[in-house]
Amino acid sequence: MKKRVVLAYSGGLDTSVAVRWMIDEWDVEVICVLVNVGQDADTTESFDDIRARALGSGATDFVVIDAREEMADEFCSRAITANARYEGKYPLVSALSRPVIVRHLVDQARAFNAQAVAHGCTGKGNDQVRFEVGVHALAPDLEVLAPVRNWGMSRGDSVDYAMKWDIPIKATRDKIYSIDENLWGRAVECGEMEDPWNEPPEEPMTLTRVRTERAVEMTISFVAGRPVAVDGVAMSLADLIGYVNHAAGATGFGRIDMVENRRVGIKSREVYECPAALALIAAHSDLEDLVLERDLAREKARLEIRWAELVYDGMWFSPLKEAIDAFIDETQQHVTGDVRIRFSPPGAMRITGRRAPAPLYDYGLATYDEHDTFKHADSEGFVKIYGLGVKTWAARQGAKNATPPRQ
Ligand code: ARG
Secondary structure, rough: OOOOEEEEEOOOOHHHHHHHHHHHHHHOEEEEEEEEEOOOOOOOOOOOHHHHHHOOOOOEEEEEEEEEHHHHHHHHHHHHOOOEEEEEOOOOOOHHHHHHHHHHHHHHHHHOOOEEEEEEOOOOOOOOHHHHHHHHHHHOOOOOOHHHHHHHOHHHHHHHHHHHHOOOOOOOOOEEEEEEOOOEEEEEEHHHHOOOOOOOOOOOOOOOOOOOOOOOOEEEEEEEEEEEEEEEEEEEEEHHHHHHEEEEEEOOEEEEEEEEOOOOOOEEEEEEEHHHHHHHHHHHHHHHHHHOOHOOOOHHHHHHHHHHHHHHOOOOOOHHHHHHHHHHHHHHOOOOOOEEEEEOOOOEEEEEEEOOOOOOOOOOHOOOOOOOOOOOOOEEEEEEHOHHHHHHHHOOOOHHHHOOOOO
């Protein structure tokens, strides 16, 4: 019997050629699985067209899985509670979709009784790491195949290969940009952006093109760290993300242009469009400032950095990441309240207010007016003892810090 392989299929040139190539070179049977993580937002192609291409490439079967709600509820929601920005900037757009895809690949491999799964990633990126480490975390017995890493074809060669085998592709030899998208945003690479000095072109951008001159204001409501409503209208997280992407993106907010460190040691220039991710994380983090106790907030901030690195590096399914999840979940109990945001074209965003039913902000303690409840005299002893060590040091050894007397 032939080896059966479940391929993470996108419908693009590489995965279509991969179907035929694996059949041709490795004599395997290929099942294509397309996991919809929201990449259909601005494509004109239907899943029926993609199915035809998969089968036309030689696949035995084609399965589409709608994982949009799952991606929002189980993956984006964790990125929000972790205020996840890799290297302080990137909200993990592509990194977040890979474990969703991995989960379904493994499920389908079981359903079809397959011995292997396959992906269409090259050897230079992070996604190969995320697929392979992820699959092995869920199914140590499954083999992972990476045809694109083996075949050594250029883009032109792939187009020729597709023509030779009559694979119905839309891509042409001069497709310039590499784009990965899902409901959390878009990652745009290649073309003139490969020179980090060049300004990113408008042409491949969709979410963050300025489409209005008017400022947009909205109030995001959170319950236990999860966004649940915009301007009082409750919606599913997937819909809420879609709404914010559209409304905030129209003002030009949400573009990131950065040089990042890939897991494999390559620096890469990336342009992201992710208005909802940036706005929701900013709002969530702001609400935390109001409700989290100081030491808890500081420790959480340290773990957030590690969380984002783990997820970027393909460790979604790993014991450390899961332990940090448990810590973060514990912190979110009182992260309930509203945050108001104003988006001003082109591209500016400001948080203009926040409120919560259980804030740690105490008006009586904070105010300077006659409602002040703070006992100022209590501070006298506190400050003396707090500064005692430094005072002792200054008396014995530290006088050098004083302004020297004028000559
Ligand atoms: N560098 C980003 C990451 O590793 C995005 C990669 C997405 N791929 C693409 N074809 N643009 O998460």
